[in-house]
Amino acid sequence: MKPRISQLLQQSPGSEIVVAEGWVRTKRESKTVCFFELNDGSTLKGLQVVVDVETFGQPELLLRITTGAAIACTGKLVSSIGGNQEVELKADSIELFGEAPVDTYPLQKKRHTLEYLREIAHLRARTNTIGAVTRVRNVLSFAIHEFFQQKGFMYVHTPIISASDAEGAGEQFTVTTLDLANVPKTKNGSVDFSKDFFGKQTKLTVSGQLEGETYALAMKNIYTFGPTFRAENSNTKRHLAEFWMIEPEMAFCNLEENMAVAEEFLKFLFKRVLQRCDEDMRFFSQWVEKGVQDVLLKVIETPFVHMTYTDALVELEKANATFDYPVHWGSDLQTEHERFLTEQVCNGPVIVTDYPKEIKAFYMKLNDDDKTVRAMDVLVPRLGEIIGGSERESRLDVLERRMRALALNPEDYWWFLDLRRFGSAPHAGFGLGFERVVQYVTGMQNIRDVIPYPRAVKQADF
Ligand code: 4AD
Ligand code: MG
Numbered sequence: 001m002k003p004r005i006s007q008l009l010q011q012s013p014g015s016e017i018v019v020a021e022g023w024v025r026t027k028r029e030s031k032t033v034c035f036f037e038l039n040d041g042s043t044l045k046g047l048q049v050v051v052d053v054e055t056f057g058q059p060e061l062l063l064r065i066t067t068g069a070a071i072a073c074t075g076k077l078v079s080s081i082g083g084n085q086e087v088e089l090k091a092d093s094i095e096l097f098g099e100a101p102v103d104t105y106p107l108q109k110k111r112h113t114l115e116y117l118r119e120i121a122h123l124r125a126r127t128n129t130i131g132a133v134t135r136v137r138n139v140l141s142f143a144i145h146e147f148f149q150q151k152g153f154m155y156v157h158t159p160i161i162s163a164s165d166a167e168g169a170g171e172q173f174t175v176t177t178l179d180l181a182n183v184p185k186t187k188n189g190s191v192d193f194s195k196d197f198f199g200k201q202t203k204l205t206v207s208g209q210l211e212g213e214t215y216a217l218a219m220k221n222i223y224t225f226g227p228t229f230r231a232e233n234s235n236t237k238r239h240l241a242e243f244w245m246i247e248p249e250m251a252f253c254n255l256e257e258n259m260a261v262a263e264e265f266l267k268f269l270f271k272r273v274l275q276r277c278d279e280d281m282r283f284f285s286q287w288v289e290k291g292v293q294d295v296l297l298k299v300i301e302t303p304f305v306h307m308t309y310t311d312a313l314v315e316l317e318k319a320n321a322t323f324d325y326p327v328h329w330g331s332d333l334q335t336e337h338e339r340f341l342t343e344q345v346c347n348g349p350v351i352v353t354d355y356p357k358e359i360k361a362f363y364m365k366l367n368d369d370d371k372t373v374r375a376m377d378v379l380v381p382r383l384g385e386i387i388g389g390s391e392r393e394s395r396l397d398v399l400e401r402r403m404r405a406l407a408l409n410p411e412d413y414w415w416f417l418d419l420r421r422f423g424s425a426p427h428a429g430f431g432l433g434f435e436r437v438v439q440y441v442t443g444m445q446n447i448r449d450v451i452p453y454p455r456a457v458k459q460a461d462f
Contacts, residue, residue, distance in 0.1 A: 024036050043279060047085075164210060165408075212224050229360060237448050339382070366393060400417065
């Protein structure tokens with residue numbers, strides 16, 4: 001393998017001949033020299049390539065090499081006089097693979113808006129911002145496995161096509177091979193899914209949790225990390241219809257231990273990004289979210305605030321007048337409330353626990369007050385909810401009662417209930433929205449810019 005540009009930038013000047021491959025970001029020229037900045041995605045900063053126009057002797061080739069062109073440059077690394085970098089490549093020969101004509105290439109040297117870049121998402125990874133997001137996303141993915149593997153958690157692959165609604169919220173996409181122009185019907189007029197591919201109605205999963213629980217009650221500690229799908233009609237800067245989620249599930253674990261793992265996990269991820277993406281994080285700190293590096297450093301050092309929903313409500317009711325959606329005990333928290341708690345009350349991440357049962361999923365452990373459940377949401381400034389989790393209801397009778405109260409049929413969840421019939425144990429877990437954590441560490445405003453190809457309401461291009 002030929003070295004990446006990140007590796008070449010680490011080398012000292014020398015007499016060895018090297019090859020640098022990549023895409024031209026910028027070109028500057030005078031009568032005697034021509035400079036290209038070459039980028040191959042390995043770093044924010046590219047390698048400066050210098051061509052001595054006279055000795056190079058192919059003026060028509062240099063003319064065809066413009067922003068966006070794919071080239072391979074051969075030559076020696078020399079000390080750079082410019083000051084911006086230690087070394088630059090003095091090219092003796094250049095091979096041009098693909099031109100990018102100036103009048104049609106959509107990514108010219110100037111700054112483009114993120115909205116515009118979304119329309120050319122197939123090319124946007126060639127920009128500084130999306131390139132940096134891509135590297136941070138990559139480092140975070142690896143760090144997620146690193147964290148759980150170090151702790152002996154098993155990575156479990158839960159299904160993407162599912163016959164049950166893991167959140168009981170009815171926000172799923174149906175998966176079908178039925179002919180939509182000629183849908184088979186049962187006698188009572190509903191769709192006859194027995195004729196469908198799986199012989200029953202199936203959906204894209206909203207969460208791997210239920211299947212994750214079955215494995216936790218055998219392997220003790222597991223995690224999933226995969227795509228999830230939600231047909232929520234929320235056109236916001238923090239919702240996607242297809243997003244990735246990390247869901248650890250731990251047997252013999254209560255809410256307190258669950259919260260401790262969530263906090264340690266987030267801090268581990270922030271630390272890894274600061275360590276391994278220093279150049280990109282400096283870029284985000286300067287251009288995207290002022291000082292985000294320092295904010296993360298402070299978060300790593302400070303214990304998360306804990307607060308019950310009921311206590312949070314006291315804080316929110318004091319400020320009710322300033323909200324679009326005023327709250328009262330029992331109402332779900334909107335982003336504005338979550339942000340108020342983190343930004344105004346706690347000045348950092350906060351874990352809110354013990355929410356009213358009516359606004360949380362059926363599987364959460366009921367408290368003795370019969371009003372609240374052992375839920376925990378981790379909220380962060382700028383975004384609000386980043387993690388949602390709970391201790392699970394491990395008592396069969398209580399769980400069945402909760403399901404009925406929420407109009408769910410326990411028979412549909414027979415295998416999930418079997419966990420409470422056979423070898424039931426206290427257990428807990430949570431889900432971290434992957435794109436939300438990428439947004440949080442980079443400071444990117446819109447979730448659609450931290451996933452390569454966003455799927456959202458009325459958006460599924462590419
Ligand atoms: O709070 P949620 O719905 O929890 C669950 O799905 C549980 N089954 C998790 C568990 O306990 N194993 O979702 C978890 C997280 C949220 O906190 C949020 O970060 C993210 O997933 N999330 C979304 N991210 C992007 N777009 C959406 N539409 C999201 N919905 C949830
Ligand atoms: Mg939630």
